Each structure stands twice: as structure tokens, then as C-alpha cells.
Amino acid sequence: MNVLAYLIPISLILGGLGLVFFIYTVRSNQYDDPEGDARRILSDDWDDRPRP
Amino acid sequence: MSTAFRAPVSACPACSAAPAAEALAARALPDARIALSLPTIHCAACISKVERALNAHPGVKSARVNLTLKRASIDAAPEVTAEEMRALVERAGYEAHELDAGTLSATATDRAGRELLMRLAVAGFASMNVMLLSVSVWSGAEAATRDLFHWISAAITLPAIAFSGVPFFRNAWAALRHGRLNMDVPITLAILLAVVTSLWETSLSGEHAYFDAAIALTFFLLAGRYLDHRTRAIARSAAEELTALEVPRATRLRDGAEEVVGVADLAVGDMILVRPGGRMPVDGVIASGTSELDRSLLTGETLPVFAGVGQAVSAGEVNLTGPLTIRATAVGAETSLHRMADLVAIAESGRSRYTSLADRAAKLYAPGVHILSALAFLGWYLATWDLRTAINIAAAVLIITCPCALGLAVPAVTTAASGRLFRRGMLIKNETALERLAQVDTVVFDKTGTLTTGTPRLTNLDALPRDALELALALSQASAHPLAQAITKAARDAGFAAAEVSEITEVPGYGTKGVFAGQEVRLGRASWVGAEARAETATFLKIGEAAPLAFTFTDALRPGAGEAVAALTRQGKRVILMSGDTTPAVKALAARLGIGEWLAEALPADKAARVAALAQEGAHVLMVGDGLNDTAALAAAHVSISPASALDAARVASDIVLLGNDLSPIGAACETAQSATRRIHENFRIATVYNIVAVPLAVAGLCSPLIAALAMSVSSITVSLNALRLR
Numbered sequence: 127m128n129v130l131a132y133l134i135p136i137s138l139i140l141g142g143l144g145l146v147f148f149i150y151t152v153r154s155n156q157y158d159d160p161e162g163d164a165r166r167i168l169s170d171d172w173d174d175r176p177r178p
Numbered sequence: 179m180s181t182a183f184r185a186p187v188s189a190c191p192a193c194s195a196a197p198a199a200e201a202l203a204a205r206a207l208p209d210a211r212i213a214l215s216l217p218t219i220h221c222a223a224c225i226s227k228v229e230r231a232l233n234a235h236p237g238v239k240s241a242r243v244n245l246t247l248k249r250a251s252i253d254a255a256p257e258v259t260a261e262e263m264r265a266l267v268e269r270a271g272y273e274a275h276e277l278d279a280g281t282l283s284a285t286a287t288d289r290a291g292r293e294l295l296m297r298l299a300v301a302g303f304a305s306m307n308v309m310l311l312s313v314s315v316w317s318g319a320e321a322a323t324r325d326l327f328h329w330i331s332a333a334i335t336l337p338a339i340a341f342s343g344v345p346f347f348r349n350a351w352a353a354l355r356h357g358r359l360n361m362d363v364p365i366t367l368a369i370l371l372a373v374v375t376s377l378w379e380t381s382l383s384g385e386h387a388y389f390d391a392a393i394a395l396t397f398f399l400l401a402g403r404y405l406d407h408r409t410r411a412i413a414r415s416a417a418e419e420l421t422a423l424e425v426p427r428a429t430r431l432r433d434g435a436e437e438v439v440g441v442a443d444l445a446v447g448d449m450i451l452v453r454p455g456g457r458m459p460v461d462g463v464i465a466s467g468t469s470e471l472d473r474s475l476l477t478g479e480t481l482p483v484f485a486g487v488g489q490a491v492s493a494g495e496v497n498l499t500g501p502l503t504i505r506a507t508a509v510g511a512e513t514s515l516h517r518m519a520d521l522v523a524i525a526e527s528g529r530s531r532y533t534s535l536a537d538r539a540a541k542l543y544a545p546g547v548h549i550l551s552a553l554a555f556l557g558w559y560l561a562t563w564d565l566r567t568a569i570n571i572a573a574a575v576l577i578i579t580c581p582c583a584l585g586l587a588v589p590a591v592t593t594a595a596s597g598r599l600f601r602r603g604m605l606i607k608n609e610t611a612l613e614r615l616a617q618v619d620t621v622v623f624d625k626t627g628t629l630t631t632g633t634p635r636l637t638n639l640d641a642l643p644r645d646a647l648e649l650a651l652a653l654s655q656a657s658a659h660p661l662a663q664a665i666t667k668a669a670r671d672a673g674f675a676a677a678e679v680s681e682i683t684e685v686p687g688y689g690t691k692g693v694f695a696g697q698e699v700r701l702g703r704a705s706w707v708g709a710e711a712r713a714e715t716a717t718f719l720k721i722g723e724a725a726p727l728a729f730t731f732t733d734a735l736r737p738g739a740g741e742a743v744a745a746l747t748r749q750g751k752r753v754i755l756m757s758g759d760t761t762p763a764v765k766a767l768a769a770r771l772g773i774g775e776w777l778a779e780a781l782p783a784d785k786a787a788r789v790a791a792l793a794q795e796g797a798h799v800l801m802v803g804d805g806l807n808d809t810a811a812l813a814a815a816h817v818s819i820s821p822a823s824a825l826d827a828a829r830v831a832s833d834i835v836l837l838g839n840d841l842s843p844i845g846a847a848c849e850t851a852q853s854a855t856r857r858i859h860e861n862f863r864i865a866t867v868y869n870i871v872a873v874p875l876a877v878a879g880l881c882s883p884l885i886a887a888l889a890m891s892v893s894s895i896t897v898s899l900n901a902l903r904l905r
Binding site for chain 1: 221222229230288295296299300303307310311323326330334
């Protein structure tokens with residue numbers, strides 16, 4: 127049963143990481159334009175260098 | 179007194195001056211934030227084309243297209259105007275309209291939504307982890323392992339609930355402080371009691387802890403709240419966009435020079451130029467110019483009225499033929515347009531008496547649950563004299579009965595129904611509008627601008643001689659007046675060619691005249707050509723000294739008007755036509771659409787009073803209207819619909835806005851509303867069945883955390899699936 131001592135913290139940390147990333151996406155307005163973001167990937171405007 | 183007040187301000191001049199100067203500097207050069215509505219964009223190529231066109235302009239700092247909202251937001255140097263940006267996008271090949279950036283307050287609603295989403299995410303994360311730990315407890319973890327799992331669950335649940343449960347705690351506190359009960363009171367009580375008893379149980383190494391139930395409950399209920407919020411946020415942003423499309427600007431004359439200013443900056447005494455086709459921004463008196471005014475949005479009259487120097491005009495009237503200069507006599511909230519708001523406020527007080535289905539359920543449910551749980555506690559305490567068992571059972575009863583499914587029952591259905599109606603072009607602005615729409619048995623229509631488009635159509639083309647028509651066409655071609663344009667269109671469609679008329683001049687406010695074969699010909703108002711005025715909308719042609727010929731008009735029907743009336747009649751609803759227009763015009767339209775009851779020449783107060791009288795007789799009235807004269811009636815009706823072309827005031831007063839030009843969705847919307855309400859009732863019944871099965875178990879002390887979790891999840895899922903069945 128000692129394996130629990132590792133597994134429970136690991137599962138909590140991994141889950142917590144997911145939560146933190148989700149909160150980051152919400153805070154950085156990544157859900158403002160879901161349709162546009164899905165289409166933007168198809169445009170080749172900034173393929174050779176990043177947008178300034 | 180005033181010196182004592184002033185002293186601290188000047189005590190440190192530098193401290194207050196520095197930020198003030200900064201603020202001034204910031205205000206001196208504000209970046210222009212421009213928003214454009216782009217209704218036709220739809221693909222990746224559109225995005226990059228529009229963005230490239232906008233970013234190519236030297237004054238633009240950044241431009242970004244939002245495809246979901248079909249909007250472009252532009253950060254630009256202060257001298258850049260929205261008109262330039264609009265022209266750029268049009269040149270790129272897309273339709274663009276300016277949006278009033280002040281009206282778009284997307285950020286405020288967005289913050290509330292984001293906050294809810296964050297709480298939902300935290301609750302979801304915590305409930306998944308706690309459920310995972312609970313599964314091992316249910317499957318037989320014992321002694322120290324079980325205690326360890328309970329403690330870990332507690333460590334996750336407590337902070338998660340403290341953060342995620344805030345909306346419920348806040349609402350419950352607000353209700354309790356006013357001595358009322360709402361759905362949030364039993365929710366809060368159940369969550370808190372579950373957490374406290376579970377902590378107590380855990381500290382005594384007990385077998386049953388309800389951390390999983392408490393956090394899953396929070397999660398499901400937050401999901402319901404979030405759905406509810408999203409539906410309303412979508413409706414609100416679409417309604418805001420409609421308002422923002424009308425940018426309130428006016429042309430002010432100062433020392434002979436024209437300047438374009440915001441309507442909010444106008445003051446009493448300002449001289450304002452209103453061009454043909456423009457809407458009066460303020461109440462005023464005509465200082466120079468003659469023209470005709472279209473007052474249909476205010477009074478429902480379709481016949482344009484003459485406007486000359488010295489005549490009073492009200493905000494909202496449309497100038498038709500000649501440029502007018504008006505001196506403002508009332509601006510902003512003082513205008514007659516805004517004074518109508520008082521009438522609306524009075525009418526609205528009647529409607530606020532409606533209690534939603536959810537509130538009615540809560541009123542029955544909340545006290546019942548509390549009494550049941552208190553009885554269970556008392557019974558067990560008296561039977562066993564064991565406080566721990568009694569509190570455990572009371573908590574189990576509260577959790578089992580907790581309105582998980584009830585909290586989802588209404589939002590899941592309204593989200594599904596609103597989404598469906600939105601795709602058909604109807605915007606549900608009010609959260610209880612669907613329930614109220616389902617009860618409707620009487621429909622009151624306005625005429626001008628609602629059943630009709632407000633654009634005239636020539637009716638007696640066949641009865642007029644050919645040469646008269648050719649003359650009229652020559653004269654009407656030269657004018658932008660709606661009646662003249664109707665003649666032009668009808669005559670061209672019938673294949674007539676214009677006669678050779680020389681010296682054509684338009685006399686604003688009267689008509690158009692010219693010379694044909696040495697005779698003067700006039701096309702215009704009855705009084706100008708010496709004709710007898712008629713009851714229906716008409717214009718007259720006078721050739722030389724001959725008797726004037728009448729051209730008569732009716733309003734063109736709005737598309738779908740016939741279908742809407744037919745569908746409503748088929749559903750067994752009483753349809754009434756109420757208009758401020760003249761009796762013959764209203765009578766003719768009623769006959770054309772097959773409406774049996776009609777009321778003509780109704781003043782705004784008449785309409786509201788008539789709607790109120792219908793309500794008194796027990797009818798649930800749906801009012802469909804667009805003008806200022808309908809606003810009070812819209813607010814007084816049980817539920818109201820206005821088309822997107824309506825005045826802002828009318829759209830604000832109504833519960834549902836029709837986004838398209840078509841009226842036909844109204845009939846289908848009533849059916850959707852009825853089936854939505856049926857689903858809500860079904861959902862309440864499903865939730866009750868789960869309670870009836872589970873409550874005896876809980877009261878008997880047989881309910882384990884496993885049963886609680888199962889009952890909660892299964893009932894929530896059934897209710898959501900039932901909502902999705904909505905067609």
C-alpha cells in the first residue's frame with residue numbers, strides 16, 4: 127500500500143496542472159473567438175515569421 | 179464652509195496636479211477604438227483579407243477580426259475615423275457597419291462569465307479527484323486507508339467549495355437577509371451541513387463522509403448556472419449589437435460651419451441640420467427649410483405630414499424631402515422619446531408580478547425539504563438519543579433531496595430552446611420570456627412597421643391613363659420621396675417610359691413640378707395641386723388646369739406576415755390588429771390578412787390600456803410592435819416581440835427581438851415555447867420521482883454516500899438528456 131504515498135500526490139499534481147493550464151487559457155482570452163481561431167490556422171499569413 | 183473644503187485640496191498642489199496632468203495628457207490623445215460589424219465574413223481568407231486591408235492603413239495600430247461575433251475591433255490613432263475604416267473594408271469586398279463602441283460593454287458580461295467558468299473548472303477538478311478517492315472507499319477501503327482518503331478528500335473539498343460555492347452563498351444570504359427563501363438556501367444549507375458532518379465523522383474515523391456529494395452537487399449546479407449565464411450573455415450581446423448599430427450622431431451648425439457631434443453633446447438652443455432620410459436627434463422647432471416628415475415610428479400614421487418653419491418636431495421622426503435646420507428645445511432625457519419611458523415603467527410594474535416556474539418550484543420545495551430534514555433529525559434523536567446519528571441522517575436527507583436536477587431542469591431546457599430560436603432569427607432577451615410565451619392566447623399586432631414594412635406600394639396603377647403615368651414617372655424619378663419612389667418602381671416594372679418633361683424642380687414639402695408641352699405639371703400633396711385630401715395615403719398629378727388625378731398607396735406587407743397570422747389563428751389564438759393609422763388603412767389590412775378584430779386611430783395610451791384591459795379579462799397577451807407608440811403596450815403585455823428595425827426604446831421594452839425581416843417564425847416560436855415548458859414540467863417530475871425513491875432510504879438511515887452520488891448524477895443526466903429532446 128506504500129505505493130499510495132506516491133500515486134495520490136502524483137495524480138493530484140497532474141490534475142492540478144490541468145486546472146492551472148485551463149485557468150491560464152481562460153485568463154488569456156482564448157475562448158473569445160473559437161470559430162475564428164479554428165479558421166486562422168488555415169491562413170498562411172505568418173507562416174515564415176511570427177506576427178510582430 | 180467652502181474654504182474649509184478647499185483647503186485640503188490645495189495643501190499639496192503638486193500631489194494633485196501631477197496625476198491630474200497625467201490624466202489630462204491621457205485624455206488629450208485617446209486612441210480611437212473602433213468597432214465594425216461584418217455580417218458577411220465566414221472564412222479564413224475573409225479574416226486575413228480584412229485584417230490586411232485594415233492594417234495597411236498608416237493610422238491603424240492593430241486590427242483584429244472576431245469571426246464568432248463577426249466583428250472587427252481596431253486600435254488606431256486618434257484622427258482615424260470609423261467611416262474611413264468602413265470604406266477600407268467595403269473596398270476589400272465585405273459589407274461593414276459601424277458599431278457604437280460605447281454601447282458595447284462586452285467586457286463586463288464577459289468577466290461574470292469568466293468568473294463562473296473558473297469556479298466551474300475548480301469544482302470539476304475537485305469533484306473528479308474526490309470521486310476517484312470515494313470509489314476506493316466504496317469498494318472497501320478500511321480503517322487507516324479510509325481515514326486517509328477521507329482527510330485527502332476534505333483537504334480538496336474545503337477550499338474548492340469555499341471558492342466555487344460563492345455564488346450560491348451570496349444569493350442565499352441576500353434572500354435570507356430579506357426574510358425570503360430561494361433555491362439557494364437549501365443548496366447552501368445542504369453543502370455546509372454535508373461538509374460539517376463529514377468533517378466530524380472523519381475526525382471520529384466514521385464510515386460515511388459526504389465530501390464527494392457536496393462537491394459534485396456544487397459542480398452540477400454551477401454547470402446549470404453557467405448554461406443560464408451563457409444563454410443570456412449571447413442574447414445580451416446580440417441586443418447590444420443592434421443598439422450599437424445606430425451610432426447617435428448629429429450635424430450641428432455653428433457660425434455657419436457644419437460639425438458632426440455625438441447626440442449626447444447637443445444642448446438646448448443648438449442649431450441642427452437634418453438631411454433628407456435622417457432621423458430627428460432631439461425635440462425642436464424648425465428654423466428653416468420645408469419638407470415632409472414620416473412620423474410612423476411615433477404615431478403609426480403612414481401619411482407623411484408637411485413640415486415648415488416654426489413647426490415643432492419630435493425626436494425619432496424621419497425627414498423625407500428637403501434639408502431642415504432645427505433649433506433644439508429638448509435634448510437627451512428631456513425629449514418626448516425618453517419621456518415615453520415613464521409610461522413604460524408604469525406598464526412594466528404589472529409584469530414583474532410573474533413568478534417563474536423555477537421560483538414557484540422553489541417556493542414549494544425549499545420549506546418542504548427543511549421540514550423533512552428537521553423531522554428526520556428529531557425522529558432519530560428522540561428514538562436513539564444519539565446526536566451523531568441524527569445529524570448524519572439529517573445531512574443525508576438534505577443531500578438526497580438537494581435540487582441538483584431541479585437546478586438543471588430550467589436552464590438546460592431554456593438553453594436548448596433559445597439556441598433553436600436564435601438559429602431561426604429570434605433573440606430571447608428575458609429569461610422567463612419562453613415560459614410566458616407558452617401561455618399566450620391572444621396576439622396583438624401593430625400595423626405600420628410590424629405587419630407592413632413601412633414602404634408604400636402603388637395600388638391603382640391599372641386604373642390610371644397611360645399618358646398620366648408617363649408624366650408621373652418623369653416627375654417621380656427626380657425625387658427621393660418614398661411615394662415618388664413607389665410610383666417610379668411601379669411604373670418601370672409595368673414597362674412605362676418617362677415622358678419628356680422639362681424644368682423639373684422639387685419643392686420640398688410639397689412635391690415635384692415641371693413643364694410638359696407648354697403646360698405646368700405637378701405631382702404632390704393634395705393642398706398643393708388643389709385636390710380634395712383622401713383618407714388613404716395618396717399623391718396627386720395635375721396637368722395644366724385639368725382636374726387632379728389621385729395615385730393611391732398601401733403599405734407593402736412584411737414577408738411572413740400572412741403566414742404568422744395564419745399560424746397563430748390555426749393555433750386557436752385570438753388575433754387583434756391595433757394601429758395609430760387611419761380607419762380605412764387599418765380596415766383594408768385587416769381584411770387582407772383575415773384578422774377579425776381591429777382598432778384604428780389608437781393613441782399610445784389607448785393601446786396600453788386596451789392591452790391591460792385584455793389582461794384583466796384573463797387573457798395572456800402577446801404584443802408585436804415596433805414604434806414608440808407601441809412601447810407602453812409592449813411593456814404592458816404578458817410577453818412582447820419587436821422586429822430588429824424597431825426603435826431602440828421598443829426593442830428595450832420587448833422580451834423577444836426578431837433579427838430577420840421575416841415575421842413567420844412567430845408561429846413556430848409559440849410552439850417551441852410550449853414544448854419547452856412541457857419539458858421543464860417533465861424535468862420537475864423526473865426530479866421528484868428520484869426524490870420519492872431516495873428520500874425514504876435517507877430517512878430510514880439506509881442511504882450511503884454511494885447511493886447519494888448515484889441518485890444525484892443519474893437524475894442530473896436524465897434531466898439534461900430530456901432537455902436535448904426538444905424540437
